Amino acid sequence: MPRGAALAAWAALLAALLAPGALARAGEADDVIRFHQARVARDPDDPSSYTRLGHAYVQKARESGDVTYYGLAEAAYRKALDAGARGPAASAALAALGAVAIAQHRFADAIAHAERALGAEPGDATAYAVLGDAHVEIGEYDKAAAAYARLAPLRGPRHPHARLAYLAFVRGEPDEALRAMRGAVAAARAAGAGREHRAWNATQLGALLFDTGALAAAADAYRDALAAFPGYHAAHAGLARVEAARGRPEAAIAGYRRALAVIPLPQYAAALGDCLARLGRADEARRQYELVEYIGRLGALNQVIHNRELALFYADHDVKPAEAVALARKELEVRRDIYTYDVLAWALLKAGRPAEALAAMQQALRLGTRDARLAFHAGMIHHALGDAPRAREHLARALAINPEFHVLHADRARRTLATLQGAAGRRAP
Structure with missing residues (x-):
């Protein structure tokens, strides 16, 4: 599953909690943006036109992954409030501001916006969705569950299937997570949701299947996403991850290049570099690794939203250990979920601590999450501390969950586990 709920905020705002067909189908976002830009130019006092313009910007962000549309959406929603939005109209704009704040990693602001939205319109479903997503990101999972429970009576794509899937996964219930995510896919299809939204759901299902070790089913889900929305960057990257796990690095390289051609995200460049490194193409890998840092440092917003990815990249590749720790701690100031604790733990290990x-x-594992990456990191930490039994336990768990969880680290987990098992065998009477 995605490490965070920010993407889910967009899904709820644009498709799961709005009437099917109310927003642009995939590839039409630019046309809708122009349409509503013209409307606000003709009638600058109409709050609803500003809100719809903001939704169109967010749809464009979903399609392209371009973070600059977040700022444009935020400005449009604020214009709606300035134009005198009241009641449900004010709640819609405030909840949307909350979703934008999540994408910008301003989680406290997101909670404040959602609570203001509920003050304007008690019971607003989108506000509860945003409220839950923000609590997920700051590690307040019980509060998130309480917010999502307010959405449970909703049916079809308005039901919080994807959110409940994420909660189930982090709570160590992968079968329930899969059931909920399949419900999201089916609901979106039955409701005739937009092509991009259907692709998003299929991609999330693919990520969950990968994380539970079901590689063939994950590949099918990613292909379904690409059939719904050709060129969808997250589906290309997901399918590339499957190809890498299957020992097909050339196919993985091609997939990551397709994803990067749509939007240069640091995690895509890092994964491409790892595949190239696996093939011994060190110079090409190095160029991709340099791109990771360039993207992560490009612009003020990137320096906020990519802190965790950059810290993980440094720790994964044994470079800049002190900076990795600093970035992880900076992220932890605003985002106290289990995956930020995991990255901090990994960075601290690589810094010799x-x-x-x-x-x-221990904070990362507090919910009992069955995630191979978490188990691998825990195993290596116990190994460094000389606790061989716990190291063997965690490393074996990582490989049982998904024997090919990472193009480089899965092999390292196998080698370390074999060494530990061999040592244990030699000590046995």
Whole structure:
């Protein structure tokens, strides 16, 4: 599953909680933007036109992954409020501002916007969705569940299937997560949701299937996403991840290049570099690794939203350990979910501070999440501390969940586990 709920905020705002067909189908966002730009130019006092313009900007962000549309959407929603939006109209604009704030990693602001939205229109479903998403990101999972429970009576794509899937996954219930995510896919299809929204749901299902080790089913889900929305960057990257896990690095490289051609995200460049490194193409890998840093440092917003990805990249590749720790701690100031604790733990280990890493890792594992990456990191931390039994336990768990969870680290987990098992065998009477 995605490490965070920010994407889910967009899904709820644009498709799951609005009437099917109310927004642009895939590829039409530019036309809708122009249409509503013209409307606000003709009638600058109409709050609803500004809100719809903001929704169109967000749809464009969903299609392209371009973070600059967040700022444009935020400005449009604020214009709606300035134009005198009241009641449900004010609630819609405020909840949308909350969704934008999540994407910008301003989670406290997102909660404040959602609560204001509920003050303007008690019971507003989108506001509860945003409220839950923000609580997920700051690690307040019980509060998130309470917010999502307010959406449970809704039917079809308005039901919080994807959110409940994410909660189930982090709580160590992968079968329930799969059931909920399949419900999201089916609901979107039955409701005739937009092509991009159907692709988004299929991609989330693919990520969950990958994380549970079901590679063939994950590939099918990603192909379904690309059939719904050709060129969808997240589906290309997901399918590339499957190809890498299947030992097909050339196919994975082609897939990551397709994803990067749509939007240069640091995680795509890092994964492409890892595939190239696996093939011994060190110079090409190095260029991709340089791109990771360039993207992560490009612009003020990128320096906020990519802190965790950049910290993980540094720790994964044994470079800039002190900076990795600093970035992870900076992220933890605003985002106290289990995956930020995991990245902090991994960075601390690579900085030679395994005791501190263990304390952070215990926070990452507090929900019992069945995630191969978490288990691998925990195993390596225990190995560094000389706790061979716990190291073997966690490494074996990582490989049982998904034997090919990472193009480079899965092999390292196998080698380390074999060494530990061999040592245990030699000590046995």
